[in-house]
Amino acid sequence: MEREESKSNIRNTHGISKRTVLFGVIPIVVIGAMIILLLNSPGILFQSSVKPLPEISIEKVEFSDRGVVAFVRNTGPSNTTIAQADVNDRIYPAAVEPNKILTRLADAKVIIPFVWNTGEPYKIGITTEDGTRFEKAVKTAAPAPHPTAQQASTFAIIGTYVGIIPVMMGLVWYPFIRRLSPNKYNFFLSLTAGLLVFLGIDALLESNEIAVNALSSAFNAQILIVMVAIITFISLLYVSQRLIERATNRSKPEIQFNTGYSSNSEPDLEVSDTKSSSPTSFQRQLLVRPIAISMMIAIGIGLHNFGEGLAIGAAVLLGEVALSSFLILGFTLHNTTEGLAIVAPMAKSRRVPIKKLVMMGLIAGGPTIIGTWIGGFLYSPIASVIFLSIGAGAIFQVVYSIGSWMYQTNGSRGLLNNHWIIIGFAFGMLIMYLTGLLT
Amino acid sequence: MSYSRIVVLFGIATSIVFFAISTMLFSRSSLSEQNSSKLETFGGHTPGYPILTTTGDVIDPMNSVINPKNAVVDPMKYLREFNYGRVSTSPNGTVIRDFTLIASDQHNKEVSPGVFYNVWTFNGTIPGPTIRATEGDLVRITLINNGTKFHSLHFHGIHPAEMDGVFEGIAPGGKFTYEFTAEPFGLFLYHCHMQPLEEHIGHGLYGVYIVDPKQGRAPADEMVMLMNGYDTDFDAENNFYTVNGIPFYYMHHPIQIEKDRLIRIYLVNILEFDPLNNFHLHANLFNFYKTGTKVVPDEYTDIVSLNQGERGILEFSYKYPGKYMFHAHKTEFAEKGWEGLLLVKDDKNESINQSLNVTPTVNNTGYSKNNFSNANIVPTGGYN
Numbered sequence: 001m002e003r004e005e006s007k008s009n010i011r012n013t014h015g016i017s018k019r020t021v022l023f024g025v026i027p028i029v030v031i032g033a034m035i036i037l038l039l040n041s042p043g044i045l046f047q048s049s050v051k052p053l054p055e056i057s058i059e060k061v062e063f064s065d066r067g068v069v070a071f072v073r074n075t076g077p078s079n080t081t082i083a084q085a086d087v088n089d090r091i092y093p094a095a096v097e098p099n100k101i102l103t104r105l106a107d108a109k110v111i112i113p114f115v116w117n118t119g120e121p122y123k124i125g126i127t128t129e130d131g132t133r134f135e136k137a138v139k140t141a142a143p144a145p146h147p148t149a150q151q152a153s154t155f156a157i158i159g160t161y162v163g164i165i166p167v168m169m170g171l172v173w174y175p176f177i178r179r180l181s182p183n184k185y186n187f188f189l190s191l192t193a194g195l196l197v198f199l200g201i202d203a204l205l206e207s208n209e210i211a212v213n214a215l216s217s218a219f220n221a222q223i224l225i226v227m228v229a230i231i232t233f234i235s236l237l238y239v240s241q242r243l244i245e246r247a248t249n250r251s252k253p254e255i256q257f258n259t260g261y262s263s264n265s266e267p268d269l270e271v272s273d274t275k276s277s278s279p280t281s282f283q284r285q286l287l288v289r290p291i292a293i294s295m296m297i298a299i300g301i302g303l304h305n306f307g308e309g310l311a312i313g314a315a316v317l318l319g320e321v322a323l324s325s326f327l328i329l330g331f332t333l334h335n336t337t338e339g340l341a342i343v344a345p346m347a348k349s350r351r352v353p354i355k356k357l358v359m360m361g362l363i364a365g366g367p368t369i370i371g372t373w374i375g376g377f378l379y380s381p382i383a384s385v386i387f388l389s390i391g392a393g394a395i396f397q398v399v400y401s402i403g404s405w406m407y408q409t410n411g412s413r414g415l416l417n418n419h420w421i422i423i424g425f426a427f428g429m430l431i432m433y434l435t436g437l438l439t
Numbered sequence: 440m441s442y443s444r445i446v447v448l449f450g451i452a453t454s455i456v457f458f459a460i461s462t463m464l465f466s467r468s469s470l471s472e473q474n475s476s477k478l479e480t481f482g483g484h485t486p487g488y489p490i491l492t493t494t495g496d497v498i499d500p501m502n503s504v505i506n507p508k509n510a511v512v513d514p515m516k517y518l519r520e521f522n523y524g525r526v527s528t529s530p531n532g533t534v535i536r537d538f539t540l541i542a543s544d545q546h547n548k549e550v551s552p553g554v555f556y557n558v559w560t561f562n563g564t565i566p567g568p569t570i571r572a573t574e575g576d577l578v579r580i581t582l583i584n585n586g587t588k589f590h591s592l593h594f595h596g597i598h599p600a601e602m603d604g605v606f607e608g609i610a611p612g613g614k615f616t617y618e619f620t621a622e623p624f625g626l627f628l629y630h631c632h633m634q635p636l637e638e639h640i641g642h643g644l645y646g647v648y649i650v651d652p653k654q655g656r657a658p659a660d661e662m663v664m665l666m667n668g669y670d671t672d673f674d675a676e677n678n679f680y681t682v683n684g685i686p687f688y689y690m691h692h693p694i695q696i697e698k699d700r701l702i703r704i705y706l707v708n709i710l711e712f713d714p715l716n717n718f719h720l721h722a723n724l725f726n727f728y729k730t731g732t733k734v735v736p737d738e739y740t741d742i743v744s745l746n747q748g749e750r751g752i753l754e755f756s757y758k759y760p761g762k763y764m765f766h767a768h769k770t771e772f773a774e775k776g777w778e779g780l781l782l783v784k785d786d787k788n789e790s791i792n793q794s795l796n797v798t799p800t801v802n803n804t805g806y807s808k809n810n811f812s813n814a815n816i817v818p819t820g821g822y823n
Contacts, residue, residue: 065489066489066491067482067488067489067491081553082498082553083498083551083552083553083554084498084500084551084552084553084554085498086775089771089775090770090771090774090775091500091501091679091686091687091774091775091776092484093481093482093484093497093498093499093500093501093502094481094497094498094499095479095481095491095493095495095496095497095498096495096496096497096498097493097494097495097496098494098495099495099496100495100496100498100553101496108495109495111491111493111495113481113482113483113488113489113490113491114488115485115487115488115489127554127671127678129553129554129555130554130555130556130671131550131554131555131556131669131671131672131678132671132672133671133672133678
């Protein structure tokens with residue numbers, strides 16, 4: 001029977017029998033009918049007199065000369081109406097824009113004309129029609145930044161200090177890195193991996209904190225973090241492989257290369273290539289892959305710095321942070337190591353033109369500025385969670401690339417047999433931890 | 440190769456769906472901005488606070504009136520409404536007063552503008568009707584339980600144990616007549632005494648019970664003020680505080696009184712959760728009769744603090760016309776609804792209301808309707 005069926009499959013012009021099509025369609029039709037039935041006649045299956053509890057998320061509180069503005073979202077299971085607003089548990093008149101009736105997941109602005117004091121903590125409460133009060137605590141009230149040219153340039157300066165300058169300074173170490181012995185090179189590569197692992201975990205924790213504190217459970221934000229990070233990881237893995245593949249195929253065999261490694265797994269043997277006329281694919285990879293890895297690191301760090309910019313902008317907006325020169329200094333030191341992370345893989349490749357280095361620096365550092373703008377002017381917790389998770393996924397992809405690169409170039413010695421690698425990795429995380437203490 | 444391509448396609452598809460959903464979420468607010476034609480002003484209750492305009496909805500419990508259909512009580516009606524019962528006389532000459540109270544616990548009513556709460560009520564309102572008798576009268580109160588839970592009536596005052604409403608609950612659908620002599624004179628309260636007490640009292644099963652001295656009290660403009668609260672989200676903290684059932688009501692409907700006229704307030708505290716409540720009168724002092732059981736005042740003051748279940752009678756008159764605040768001096772209570780205004784009128788010709796002479800007059804209907812109608816007062820903002 002089955003064989004006959006498969007024959008009929010083959011006979012079908014599209015390679016699929018009608019019966020197969022039927023099996024494909026049945027579940028969709030049945031599920032679709034169920035959805036229509038449930039949506040159009042609620043209570044047909046479950047008759048309940050209990051009205052589901054409303055839920056309101058206060059996602060952001062802004063302080064301005066109009067008073068206090070709470071950005072709320074209906075994250076409950078059904079429509080709800082905002083009945084009253086309060087500041088520090090004292091009821092005040094307010095306006096809800098655009099509408100006090102919130103459909104599921106709809107948002108609104110609650111404007112409370114309230115004269116607030118800079119630097120004081122406040123609790124903003126929203127009461128729904130059933131009398132449930134939802135509260136958001138603000139540690140210190142500070143005027144919300146407005147998207148004026150002045151504020152934008154202030155953010156740009158902060159972003160430059162925190163993102164671009166430190167990354168560029170890290171890149172300046174490139175010539176120094178190039179002169180390193182293989183062991184020291186391994187040390188710096190694993191140091192980079194350590195730095196990045198720290199940054200990746202930091203991004204995950206940060207996004208988790210936002211997910212828990214600022215987002216309602218309706219968003220399933222914690223699983224979103226994992227999901228986005230994994231999708232980013234596998235997508236970038238694919239992209240980087242394609243990038244390396246293409247670069248490898250393009251690189252011309254005549255190129256002179258001066259690498260410390262070769263396929264014969266003798267790491268410290270100087271190969272003045274005997275096979276320069278027709279280098280193997282691996283040898284070609286030795287040339288171009290470090291640059292590709294560095295580019296991926298730059299992209300990953302760029303995404304991370306974008307997240308960092310979001311956090312800085314949002315912190316200014318939410319009044320959680322008074323930007324001090326000390327804080328900026330901390331971020332600067334912290335981020336200098338990121339430049340090092342970018343150049344480390346290229347130490348043994350052919351010389352990289354300065355233009356390319358600068359580009360990498362901009363890719364890695366520039367997003368900080370964009371991040372501060374978005375975070376400061378259009379803060380949205382869900383966007384922060386998504387961007388931070390993308391950053392984490394990107395960073396872990398880079399760590400994976402560095403790891404596999406070191407594994408291949410180290411040949412038979414393996415990764416964990418080399419104490420330079422272990423020390424470098426630990427040292428990288430430690431540096432991050434210590435410079436992170438400053439922020 | 441093809442495998443990784445599938446993975447990537449999957450990743451891309453997921454991200455597209457994801458971003459579609461998130462953009463949908465964030466653009467919804469701008470889509471729903473349609474009612475931009477109307478412009479309302481709000482704010483400005485407090486001097487120095489901004490007055491703003493909005494295209495959205497204004498939510499302002501200090502200035503908005505609840506639709507009487509949904510309101511848990513009409514505070515202006517409740518203020519001066521005394522129920523004397525259906526009056527008859529026994530062969531030995533004792534005055535008998537019959538009252539009927541109907542308990543219910545299934546209705547949702549508006550306790551503050553826009554806020555609906557499952558209220559448990561006597562005769563449909565929080566507070567329940569004010570029951571008034573004279574010392575020595577025989578008081579008979581029939582409780583009909585129209586609710587879904589056991590309820591009872593527990594009166595303060597002197598009466599036999601079986602009339603105390605503690606150990607015998609009235610089953611849903613059942614009824615029982617409580618019978619006792621009104622003694623001593625003073626200011627009391629009644630409430631349901633089924634457990635958990637916090638639940639039964641917190642939901643609103645209470646009212647004021649006044650026993651007048653035989654010789655009566657001096658003629659005055661009399662009113663009842665019952666201080667309560669609502670814990671609408673069941674976290675053992677009150678979300679609203681009121682006098683006479685609806686937060687801020689007398690802020691937009693000031694109580695009109697006459698200059699130099701004796702005012703008598705029967706003040707009862709039935710607040711749950713918070714141990715102490717108080718009453719502060721602006722620009723004046725009052726004689727305070729603790730529990731109303733003496734005819735000589737205990738204190739001459741402008742503030743009195745009452746514990747849970749405590750009460751007392753206040754007597755005062757205003758020397759100057761104008762608008763005066765009265766409120767809990769516990770500011771949290773005040774700013775969550777327990778504040779109001781007295782509007783002292785000077786001009787005698789300006790007929791405030793002829794029915795202000797509400798010295799005890801016997802009303803023979805079951806639930807007396809005092810024909811005091813609240814004068815139409817334009818809601819005013821600000822306490823200035």
